[in-house]
Amino acid sequence: MKKFTFILIILVFSLLAFKPASTQSALDGKKVLIDAGHGGSDPGSTECSGLYESDANLDIAQRLKALIEADGGEGFLIRDGDYYMTNADRYNLANQVGGDVLVSIHLNGWYDHDMNYTQGLYAKYPKDYLFTSVVHESLADELGIDDGGVRQFASGVVLKSDMPATLQEAVFISSTEECAKLTDDSGDRQQEIATALYHGLVEWFNDPQAFNPGKRK
């Protein structure tokens, strides 16, 4: 009888602890390192009047962190204010705090203010390439602009980080249309970019097959 009671208690506790997989979010317990590009004396692109790329990157990074944390994950901001960091500062901090993945947020800039597309950059294949492809796909699907594809770029931060890492040039801040959206004070475009990045992370953590190079192009 005692043994039976013991087994019953174990059973009840097991049932209480059981969480169906469907209610568990993809980001539950995941730690995402978020690197807002540039900062301080390095404003990044200054082709959008009234908004530095560095400030827009940080705004999007903070929104992405909020989305991740609303979903049970942890978002760690590599840069959490307007100050200068070298690439080494960034990857050293990333590797020191550790995380499942690293997302470096940038907005592209060019002198031609009609140019606009989204592009994903990776450093190492396949470590960063697969992750970059999954996140980029989400941005290409959701941002309503041309798909600039995925290309290799030996970014210091992405290259030296231990975890799968990606640098996303989400939109061209220099584009007249994007600049107008990003400076309309609603924050809507920043939120759209953060949401697309977040969806890319959900997709990545949802699909273990994404780790298999043969499964994805």
Ligand SMILES: [Zn+2]
């Ligand atoms: Zn940049």
